[in-house]
Amino acid sequence: MAIVHDMSQDLKEKLKIAAVHESFEGGQKYVFIATRNGVKVAVKVLRGVSPERDAREIEFYKKYQNHAGIPKIIEVVPHDDELVIIEEYIDGENLAKCCGDYKSQDRKIGKLIVDICAIMTPFWEAGIVHRDLKPDNIIVSKDGAPTVIDFGIHKDPENTTITGTDQQPHTVRFCAPEQLIPNKTSISYRTDFFCLALIAYFLKYGVCPFGNTRDEITAAYVAGALKFKSDKNCALKQFLTNTFHVDVAQRPRNASRFLSGVPT
Amino acid sequence: MKVFHQLGHNRKWAIDSYFENAVGDGFIFGAYNCTETDFVDKVAGKAKDDYLGVSMIDLQYYGSKRSDGGKLDTYEFHPTHMPQDGSTSVDGIGLIQKGVKFQRKLGLKSIIVPTMHYEACDLKKCNRLLSTINKEIPLKRGDEEKVYMTLCIPKDGIISREYVEELMVAATDMSIKFDGYYIACEPVVEYKKKVSIDYKYYENLLYVFQTLKGQGFETIYAYANWDALLFSALCDIDYITIGTYENLRNFSCDRFTETLPGGPSKGWYFSERLLNFVRAQELDILRHADCLEVIANSRNIFSDTILDKQYSWNTHKPDVHKNYLLAISRLLKNLAKEREATVRTKKLIGLVEGAREAYKTLESKHKVYLQEESSNYHLGAWLTFLKRHQVE
Numbered sequence: 105m106a107i108v109h110d111m112s113q114d115l116k117e118k119l120k121i122a123a124v125h126e127s128f129e130g131g132q133k134y135v136f137i138a139t140r141n142g143v144k145v146a147v148k149v150l151r152g153v154s155p156e157r158d159a160r161e162i163e164f165y166k167k168y169q170n171h172a173g174i175p176k177i178i179e180v181v182p183h184d185d186e187l188v189i190i191e192e193y194i195d196g197e198n199l200a201k202c203c204g205d206y207k208s209q210d211r212k213i214g215k216l217i218v219d220i221c222a223i224m225t226p227f228w229e230a231g232i233v234h235r236d237l238k239p240d241n242i243i244v245s246k247d248g249a250p251t252v253i254d255f256g257i258h259k260d261p262e263n264t265t266i267t268g269t270d271q272q273p274h275t276v277r278f279c280a281p282e283q284l285i286p287n288k289t290s291i292s293y294r295t296d297f298f299c300l301a302l303i304a305y306f307l308k309y310g311v312c313p314f315g316n317t318r319d320e321i322t323a324a325y326v327a328g329a330l331k332f333k334s335d336k337n338c339a340l341k342q343f344l345t346n347t348f349h350v351d352v353a354q355r356p357r358n359a360s361r362f363l364s365g366v367p368t
Numbered sequence: 369m370k371v372f373h374q375l376g377h378n379r380k381w382a383i384d385s386y387f388e389n390a391v392g393d394g395f396i397f398g399a400y401n402c403t404e405t406d407f408v409d410k411v412a413g414k415a416k417d418d419y420l421g422v423s424m425i426d427l428q429y430y431g432s433k434r435s436d437g438g439k440l441d442t443y444e445f446h447p448t449h450m451p452q453d454g455s456t457s458v459d460g461i462g463l464i465q466k467g468v469k470f471q472r473k474l475g476l477k478s479i480i481v482p483t484m485h486y487e488a489c490d491l492k493k494c495n496r497l498l499s500t501i502n503k504e505i506p507l508k509r510g511d512e513e514k515v516y517m518t519l520c521i522p523k524d525g526i527i528s529r530e531y532v533e534e535l536m537v538a539a540t541d542m543s544i545k546f547d548g549y550y551i552a553c554e555p556v557v558e559y560k561k562k563v564s565i566d567y568k569y570y571e572n573l574l575y576v577f578q579t580l581k582g583q584g585f586e587t588i589y590a591y592a593n594w595d596a597l598l599f600s601a602l603c604d605i606d607y608i609t610i611g612t613y614e615n616l617r618n619f620s621c622d623r624f625t626e627t628l629p630g631g632p633s634k635g636w637y638f639s640e641r642l643l644n645f646v647r648a649q650e651l652d653i654l655r656h657a658d659c660l661e662v663i664a665n666s667r668n669i670f671s672d673t674i675l676d677k678q679y680s681w682n683t684h685k686p687d688v689h690k691n692y693l694l695a696i697s698r699l700l701k702n703l704a705k706e707r708e709a710t711v712r713t714k715k716l717i718g719l720v721e722g723a724r725e726a727y728k729t730l731e732s733k734h735k736v737y738l739q740e741e742s743s744n745y746h747l748g749a750w751l752t753f754l755k756r757h758q759v760e
Binding site: 227229239289291292293294351352353354356357358361 | 533534536537539540541542543544579582583586
């Protein structure tokens with residue numbers, strides 16, 4: 105267990121942290137895996153880079169605290185100029201780190217996609233879009249069950265947007281065409297479908313289907329008809345073919361259609 | 369694929385052709401030509417039990433603005449009674465619900481949900497209305513009923529890929545509970561032409577059908593002209609309409625009249641071999657050149673009648689229109705016999721190439737050069753479209 109950053113002593117005392125086991129740094133926060141009141145928890149110290157995004161994420165988790173498959177917030181504590189979130193510890197590994205376990209495991213990948221869809225479907229039906237589904241934002245427990253994290257840039261029809269019409273937050277290698285070539289009106293649950301198909305492809309082959317750089321991926325998306333390499337026995341091929349469309353209307357219109365080509 | 373008669377002026381001819389000549393599989397009545405009370409009694413001499421079971425009704429809510437002279441206002445719930453100031457959205461839903469209720473009360477198994485049309489391609493407004501209707505329309509009654517939502521696509525919209533894509537995203541959203549769509553699209557037709565040669569029109573309308581079918585919806589192609597052959601070859605459309613007068617084959621979003629522009633016409637002869645209408649006056653030239661057989665429809669009693677030398681041509685005679693109804697329904701049904709789109713496409717390409725050959729024969733062998741609408745102006749565009757979509 106590596107500790108990249110130390111938790112300050114006064115924060116440890118304030119939160120009654122008995123031990124810090126692990127820490128890492130994200131774009132917007134420091135995360136500590138610690139023991140508190142005899143229970144393992146995740147302590148997220150938000151760096152105040154994007155207060156609006158932080159507030160949206162906290163609000164989201166509070167609103168959906170009984171929803172399975174997403175982190176549960178135990179407490180939110182203001183500390184100096186920062187905000188500290190204490191979350192239930194998810195005993196698992198980040199998918200970005202354990203992706204090798206899925207290589208060429210079509211059925212295992214299929215099962216993961218089905219499980220993520222089960223978590224996401226109620227949100228999609230409510231008009232909520234994650235907008236940043238990628239291996240880094242999925243924690244997989246030992247029994248293979250996923251937890252979807254980082255709803256900081258989710259799109260909620262009931263909330264005002266934090267993005268302009270000419271930009272869409274995304275991670276280049278795992279984004280849909282309407283995010284890379286910004287088209288805000290096209291962002292929907294079908295954006296998440298596309299991202300999940302990208303994840304499935306990445307897990308299967310260890311590479312992204314349309315390139316690794318912004319230029320490569322943009323060129324593929326601008327060209328229109330998306331072509332990707334696959335092997336003859338790829339059981340995911342139908343699922344990928346159904347989903348990899350630049351035109352949003354061409355992608356499956358609901359989760360059951362989306363999953364119809366998934367091997368399980 | 370089923371062929372339904374789009375009924376309008378002189379609907380008796382279409383109804384007769386169904387009952388007497390086995391042309392078509394059912395009817396789509398239009399509110400412009402039928403009063404609210406017409407459906408309680410006989411229509412064209414047929415008892416309602418004979419025709420209602422195979423009928424749908426297009427209440428033509430889009431046609432509320434300039435449809436003078438029709439019967440739309442005989443429906444107490446028709447939006448033609450509303451002030452045309454654009455403030456229709458709240459009351460409009462109520463009228464749409466009444467329109468659906470009216471159809472259910474008649475016992476129709478297929479319900480066409482009517483919708484208003486907004487000017488200036490206001491797609492956002494249209495999509496909001498689509499979404500609201502989807503939420504507000506009561507669920508269908510049992511598995512026997514099918515509910516089709518009207519998609520009214522204006523000319524400026526169908527030639528814009530962005531417009532069509534946005535419309536399709538809304539129409540295929542996961543929340544949508546309609547069984548299918550009733551697609552009424554304005555064709556992009558040039559002056560002195562009867563069918564479109566606009567490639568974008570063909571591409572985008574095909575995209576509409578293929579997207580909806582691909583997402584599991586049934587499709588009804590309303591106000592279809594004979595270029596429906598192209599779409600039915602490339603996509604498994606569920607219902608294709610056939611109509612008599614031009615206004616039943618060329619849709620306009622904001623008016624629905626039977627007035628034929630351009631003055632009196634002697635009428636037109638539809639030739640299966642040319643895949644085109646030929647102006648009545650030009651038939652005399654063909655007769656004089658003794659080459660009617662190049663264009664004549666076979667096994668078609670109406671064609672036999674109207675190609676007779678003694679036939680007194682008049683566009684308001686039933687045979688002129690019944691010839692078209694029989695010929696186009698045969699063409700459509702023959703294509704639909706093939707389950708695979710690739711086979712249908714190949715078959716239609718053969719027909720288009722045959723039609724081009726027939727035109728060549730008329731010119732090279734018989735020195736007859738058909739002009740304007742009667743010429744082969746559309747066949748090149750059709751062949752290009754089909755071949756570019758042909759999957760080898």
